[in-house]
Amino acid sequence: xxxxxxxxxxxxxxxxxxxxxxxxxxxxxxxxxxxxxxxxxxxxxxxxxxxxxxxxxxxxxxxxxxxxxxxxxxxxxxxxxxxxxxxxxxxxxxxxxxxxxxxxxxxxxxxxxxxxxxxxxxxxxxxxxxxxxxxxxxxxxxxxxxxxxxxxxxxxxxxxxxxxxxxxxxxxxxxxxxxxxxxxxxxxxxxxxxxxxxxxxxxxxxxxxxxxxxxxxxxxxxxxxxxxxxxxxxxxxxxxxxxxxxxxxxxxxxxxxxxxxxxxxxxxxxxxxxxxxxxxxxxxxxxxxxxxxxxxxxxxxxxxxxxxxxxxxxxxxxxxxxxxxxxxxxxxxxxxxxxxxxxxxxxxxxxxxxx
Amino acid sequence: xxxxxxxxxxxxxxxxxxxxxxxxxxxxxxxxxxxxxxxxxxxxxxxxxxxxxxxxxxxxxxxxxxxxxxxxxxxxxxxxxxxxxxxxxxxxxxxxxxxxxxxxxxxxxxxxxxxxxxxxxxxxxxxxxxxxxxxxxxxxxxxxxxxxxxxxxxxxxxxxxxxxxxxxxxxxxxxxxxxxxxxxxxxxxxxxxxxxxxxxxxxxxxxxxxxxxxxxxxxxxxxxxxxxxxxxxxxxxxxxxxxxxxxxxxxxxxxxxxxxxxxxxxxxxxxxxxxxxxxxxxxxxxxxxxxxxxxxxxxxxxxxxxxxxxxxxxxxxxxxxxxxxxxxxxxxxxxxxxxxxxxxxxxxxxxxxxx
Numbered sequence: 001x002x003x004x005x006x007x008x009x010x011x012x013x014x015x016x017x018x019x020x021x022x023x024x025x026x027x028x029x030x031x032x033x034x035x036x037x038x039x040x041x042x043x044x045x046x047x048x049x050x051x052x053x054x055x056x057x058x059x060x061x062x063x064x065x066x067x068x069x070x071x072x073x074x075x076x077x078x079x080x081x082x083x084x085x086x087x088x089x090x091x092x093x094x095x096x097x098x099x100x101x102x103x104x105x106x107x108x109x110x111x112x113x114x115x116x117x118x119x120x121x122x123x124x125x126x127x128x129x130x131x132x133x134x135x136x137x138x139x140x141x142x143x144x145x146x147x148x149x150x151x152x153x154x155x156x157x158x159x160x161x162x163x164x165x166x167x168x169x170x171x172x173x174x175x176x177x178x179x180x181x182x183x184x185x186x187x188x189x190x191x192x193x194x195x196x197x198x199x200x201x202x203x204x205x206x207x208x209x210x211x212x213x214x215x216x217x218x219x220x221x222x223x224x225x226x227x228x229x230x231x232x233x234x235x236x237x238x239x240x241x242x243x244x245x246x247x248x249x250x251x252x253x254x255x256x257x258x259x260x261x262x263x264x265x266x267x268x269x270x271x272x273x274x275x276x277x278x279x280x281x282x283x284x285x286x287x288x289x290x291x292x293x294x295x296x297x298x299x300x301x302x303x304x305x306x307x308x309x310x311x312x313x314x315x316x317x318x319x320x321x322x323x324x325x326x327x328x329x330x331x332x333x334x335x336x337x338x339x340x341x342x343x344x345x346x347x348x349x350x351x352x353x354x355x
Numbered sequence: 356x357x358x359x360x361x362x363x364x365x366x367x368x369x370x371x372x373x374x375x376x377x378x379x380x381x382x383x384x385x386x387x388x389x390x391x392x393x394x395x396x397x398x399x400x401x402x403x404x405x406x407x408x409x410x411x412x413x414x415x416x417x418x419x420x421x422x423x424x425x426x427x428x429x430x431x432x433x434x435x436x437x438x439x440x441x442x443x444x445x446x447x448x449x450x451x452x453x454x455x456x457x458x459x460x461x462x463x464x465x466x467x468x469x470x471x472x473x474x475x476x477x478x479x480x481x482x483x484x485x486x487x488x489x490x491x492x493x494x495x496x497x498x499x500x501x502x503x504x505x506x507x508x509x510x511x512x513x514x515x516x517x518x519x520x521x522x523x524x525x526x527x528x529x530x531x532x533x534x535x536x537x538x539x540x541x542x543x544x545x546x547x548x549x550x551x552x553x554x555x556x557x558x559x560x561x562x563x564x565x566x567x568x569x570x571x572x573x574x575x576x577x578x579x580x581x582x583x584x585x586x587x588x589x590x591x592x593x594x595x596x597x598x599x600x601x602x603x604x605x606x607x608x609x610x611x612x613x614x615x616x617x618x619x620x621x622x623x624x625x626x627x628x629x630x631x632x633x634x635x636x637x638x639x640x641x642x643x644x645x646x647x648x649x650x651x652x653x654x655x656x657x658x659x660x661x662x663x664x665x666x667x668x669x670x671x672x673x674x675x676x677x678x679x680x681x682x683x684x685x686x687x688x689x690x691x692x693x694x695x696x697x698x699x700x701x702x703x704x705x706x707x708x709x710x
Contacts, residue, residue, distance in 0.1 A: 264695060268636035279630030281623035340619060 003074045006112055007083050007090075007326070017310035019132015023300045024248045026180040026220065026313060029091075030138040030237075032126040032146050033165045033174035037154040041166035042103075042119045050103035050119050056153055057105055057118040064148045070110045073118075076101035085322035091129065093117050114141055116149075121166045122174075124149065133244060135177050135237045143233075162229065171229050177240045178224030181247060184297040185254035187219045195247060203227045204243055218289030218316065223247065255301055270298030278350050282339040288319040288346065311349055318345055358429045361467055362438050362445075362681070372665035374487015378655045379603045381535040381575065381668060384446075385493040385592075387481040387501050388520045388529035392509040396521035397458075397474045405458035405474050411508055412460055412473040419503045425465045428473075431456035440677035446484065448472050469496055471504075476521045477529075479504065488599060490532050490592045498588075517584065526584050532595045533579030536602060539652040540609035542574045550602065558582045559598055573644030573671065578602065610656055625653030633705050637694040643674040643701065666704055673700055 019025070035041060036056060039049050057073055064071040076084060076098060084098040092112060097104060097120040105118035117125040126149070128141035156164040162172035170176070186192045196206045207222045223244060225236050258266050273294035277283070283291075296312035298304035317323060319342050324330055328341045374380070390396060391411060394404050412428055419426040431439060431453060439453040447467060452459060452475040460473035472480040481504070483496035504510075511519040517527035525531070541547045551561045562577045578599060580591050613621050628649035632638070638646075651667035653659035672678060674697050679685055683696045 264637060264691070268698070271634040271636050272631055275630030275632075275634030276627055277630075279626040279633070281626050282619060336619070340623075343623070 003072050003079070003083075003106075003108065006072070006108055006110060007086055017131065017313035019130070019134055021245075021248050022132040023309065024181055024183070024251050025133040025244065026131075026182055026316075027091075028130045028133055028135045028138045029178045029180070030126075030128045030135065030142040031176045031178070032142050033122040033163065033170045033176075034124040034126065034146065034149070035156040035164055035166070036123045037156050039123065042121065042123060043166060045119075047103060053119055053123045054103070054105045057107055057116065057124065060149050060152050061107055063152050064107070064109075064145060069114075071107055071114075072110070073105060073107050076104040076106060082322060082325055086326050089317065089320040089322050092127070094120060096120060114145055116145070122170070133179060133241070133248075135179065135241050139177070139233060139237055165228075169226070169228065173228050173231070173233050173236065175228055175233050175236055176224055177237050178222045179240065179244045181221050181223065181244070181251070182219060182293065182296060183221055183247070183251050184219040184293050185258050186247075186251050188258060189254045191250065191254060192221075195250065199223060199243065199247075202239075202243060204240065217286050218293040220289075220293070220316070255297070259301055266297070266301070267303055270294050270303055274298065274304060274350075277346050279347070280343045282336070283319075283343045283346060284339055285319060285321055285342065288342055289316065292316060292319070292346075307350060315346060315349055318349070358427050358434070358438075358461075358463065361427070361463055361465060362441055372486065372668040374485070374489055376600075376603050377487040378664065379536055379538070379606050380488040380599065381486075381537055381671075382446075383485045383488055383490045383493045384533045384535070385481075385483050385490065385497040386531045386533070387497050388477040388518065388525045388531075389479040389481065389501065389504070390511040390519055390521070391478045392511045394478065397476065397478060398521060400474075402458060408474055408478045409458070409460045412462055412471065412479065415504050415507050416462060418507050419462070419464075419500065424469075426462055426469075427465070428460060428462050431459040431461060437677060437680055441681050444672065444675040444677050447482070449475060451475060469500055471500065477525070488534060488596070488603075490534065490596050494532070494588060494592055520583075524581070524583065528583050528586070528588050528591065530583055530588050530591055531579055532592050533577045534595065534599045536576050536578065536599070536606070537574060537648065537651060538576055538602070538606050539574040539648050540613050541602075541606050543613060544609045546605065546609060547576075550605065554578060554598065554602075557594075557598060559595065572641050574648045575644075575671070610652070614656055621652070621656070622658055625649050625658055629653065629659060629705075632701050634702070635698050637691070638674075638698045638701060639694055640674060640676055640697065643697060644671065647671060647674070647701075662705060670701060670704055673704070 036053055039045060039053060042050065045053070054075060061071045061073045079101070084101060087093045087106070088095050088098055090112065092108060092115045093106060094117065097117050103119055107116035107118065109115065113129050115127050117127070126142050126145050128138040128145065130137040130141070158164055163174040165171055165174050183192065186195060199206050203226050205224050205226050207224070208217070208220070223240065225240050228236070231239070273291035277291055277295060292312055292315050295304060296309065299307065299309045299312065321338060324338050324341050324345065328345070330338045330341045391408060394400060394408060397405065400408070409430060416426050416428045434456070439456060442448045442461070443450050443453055445467065447463060447470045448461060449472065452472050458474055462471035462473065464470065468484050470482050472482070481497050481500050483493040483500065485492040485496070513519055518529040520526055520529050538547065541550060554561050558581050560579050560581050562579070563575070578595065580595050583591070586594070628646035632646055632650060647667055647670050650659060651664065654662065654664045654667065676693060679693050679696050679700065683700070685693045685696045
């Protein structure tokens with residue numbers, strides 16, 4: 001199975017850090033919601049109709065392949081539960097998509113940066129991920145995929161409404177653009193609530209690391225557009241992009257403020273986090289995220305110089321529960337063993353495996 | 356002033372670790388209470404009488420000197436407040452002795468292992484400190500000092516009661532033997548209260564790091580005899596010695612129990628403490644003691660191998676507030692600066708000053 005190979009890659013390109021505003025913006029994402037004409041939306045479709053959508057998706061893969069990248073289709077039912085959770089942690093599918101795998105599928109590009117959830121809330125949800133602040137790049141990737149799909153499929157579309165979607169909030173472009181940001185200084189200076197309110201008034205939403213309702217541990221937040229109707233794709237992306245640039249500016253100002261006003265406290269905090277991560281023998285996923293965030297802040301403001309910033313981006317993913325299970329064979333039934341393995345993974349990464 | 360030289364030595368011999376049962380017993384101490392004949396006890400003496408005692412002490416110094424070591428006399432009033440506090444932290448004088456320095460004095464041997472408080476509760480309190488479990492050695496040192504003093508002074512003594520002392524609990528031998536122990540495993544396994552009760556029934560007392568009423572942070576405890584009357588010196592020392600050996604055995608059993616039952620928790624705890632001490636930029640005295648204790652436990656049970664056990668004994672003293680002030684010139688008015696300097700001292704000691 002080719003998907004196994006993709007799952008076996010620890011890191012997708014967008015996880016390795018860098019990119020525009022890469023000290024604050026971790027990744028950019030575009031999602032397009034599409035539905036096949038004449039087949040009920042997944043929540044209304046029977047098993048035969050869901051199968052029909054899966055068949056269409058399987059058939060569309062050939063047309064997506066190009067010189068550089070291969071695409072693969074797989075039904076979620078054929079995957080082990082662990083691999084499904086891994087897909088969630090890699091941000092390739094939504095938590096909702098794997099909850100009931102029957103009748104659901106996935107198309108994925110070999111480097112993991114483009115994926116299509118089949119029979120999630122809509123028949124097809126195209127996702128493209130890029131590193132740093134690069135919504136344009138993600139939109140290009142998503143549009144390419146959309147265009148290739150449309151060559152072989154007929155999408156539900158209404159002249160007055162645009163693309164039809166299962167939930168009316170996605171009507172029109174079916175586009176959701178989102179950006180993942182690391183905002184420790186805005187959290188520490190308690191400015192985040194003000195920011196969330198301002199973003200909401202501008203038709204944007206702010207969420208935690210794993211989307212709707214997910215916790216914001218690690219000071220990582222997603223900002224995305226709420227409105228899909230009444231603006232074209234370009235306008236949505238530009239609107240979000242300019243908002244993100246403002247947030248980046250505010251985070252930078254907050255970092256400067258912290259360094260000026262509480263340099264010693266920040267220094268102590270980030271070095272303690274580093275010391276803990278370098279030596280602890282057992283770390284929970286939550287604690288790992290929280291302290292990795294502090295260490296990353298220390299790197300970004302020039303206090304910690306001995307490790308590269310990318311280590312943070314990598315470890316955010318490598319320390320997730322299913323990652324630990326997948327790559328180190330620790331079963332789900334042993335949370336204590338998983339916490340110990342997490343500490344080992346982090347220690348090896350930070351010490352180069354020397355201690 | 357010669358005393359300045361002694362104060363300027365960071366470490367006394369007993370602080371550098373080693374000795375019998377040195378993994379658990381930090382130091383042994385003998386104290387002899389003596390009073391000059393025909394002069395009221397210090398709490399009843401007027402200023403002239405206190406001065407008379409100080410003169411006798413000054414005069415007795417010459418007779419104490421021998422080939423290997425010099426003895427020095429100083430009135431506490433002539434010392435700076437900082438140096439007086441330093442003497443407390445070095446366990447050379449009691450906290451009570453420096454509270455009102457007027458009319459009080461000190462005789463000290465050049466290596467700091469013998470000292471005589473003048474006009475504390477009694478006219479003369481001879482103290483001898485040795486490393487590890489070595490009450491015999493300390494008694495020998497104290498007795499030598501006592502004998503030399505008695506050659507030139509006449510002590511208050513009653514045939515039926517023995518040496519007379521200000522407080523009746525010290526009557527008879529005037530001897531208090533005490534041993535400083537590091538008992539982390541008995542604390543973690545919650546066996547210490549049982550031990551304290553057993554010790555009390557045997558006429559012994561268990562106290563914290565700085566004597567009566569002092570906190571027991573760092574899992575360091577003093578065990579000492581309560582009874583001074585009705586036993587001769589040898590019996591008191593042997594009684595305490597055998598009790599200490601039992602406690603040592605229990606602490607070893609508790610460590611083994613911890614390692615067997617909670618190895619991974621202990622490992623995580625001691626390494627986290629080590630990571631914190633290695634990297635923190637600000638550490639309070641309390642936190643330093645608590646985490647140094649954990650690191651020392653890690654060394655003793657063979658989990659931490661990269662630093663020698665003595666570092667713990669040294670850092671317990673080097674991180675006390677007055678030490679930081681004395682050796683690094685950080686004023687008492689800046690507790691934040693002191694906590695930062697403490698972190699620096701610890702970091703340099705643990706990293707060899709490389710980071």
